[in-house]
Amino acid sequence: MEETLASAEAAQIPQQRGASLLETAARYAEERHWEVVPGAWLETTDGVPHCSCGDPACAAPGAHPAREDWAAQATGSVSTVRRMWQARPAASILLPTGRAFDALDVPETAGFLALARMERMELALGPVTLAPDRRMRFFVLPGAAAKLADLVRGVGWSPSSLDLTALGEGGYVAAPPTRYGTRGAVLWARRPTPANRWLPDAEELVPSLAYACGRDR
Secondary structure, three states: OOOOOOOOOOOOOOOOOHHHHHHHHHHHHHHOOOOOOEEEEEEOOOOOOEEEEOOOOOOOOOOOEEEHHHHHHHEHHHHHHHHHHHHHOOOOOEEEOOOOOOEEEHHHHHHHHHHHHHHHOOOOOOEEEEEOEEEEEEEEEEHHHHHHHHHHHOOOOHHHHOOEEEEOOOOEEOOOEEEEOOOEEEEEOOOOOHHHHHOOHHHHHHHHHHHHHHHHH
């Protein structure tokens, strides 16, 4: 496997500070041509971190959209990105799916099993995130969400039997170094590089992901 969990932790770039979040968001827009949008952020009261949304039961503190029109606010303009994070320096970094990429979403255990299998097969892979909710998101070409069910059936599985979903239009991925409350930060299990700028099609990854999810049941 190219990067184990330990090396994924080392790939956390950079630590979550205001300037680092701003520069990282700008780099995603400039270098990868990804649209980005600022999300919720963490606030601290009496030493206890909580989500800026104010919901004490927030399921993803500091790692979800901050406003209803978030999708319309997403932009690939570096200057606009900088202005957004200058206004909200602690805002999380969200990447809308269904635009430059979709994301195949699987449990962490299945994700690492599939990643190892795909690397042995020498498949061309895109970036992969590892989040504190113990989920991995594999970046693939847009359109994966619409055809995932048929692809899963095509390799002999019922879609409802596997914990394998796709994030497409209307969805988002929280990008490193966004933090989830006290649970830690989103990491790159496979970081963006010039070599993986061209993303794979979902049909190339689904067989391995479905196999791994089937074993992880």
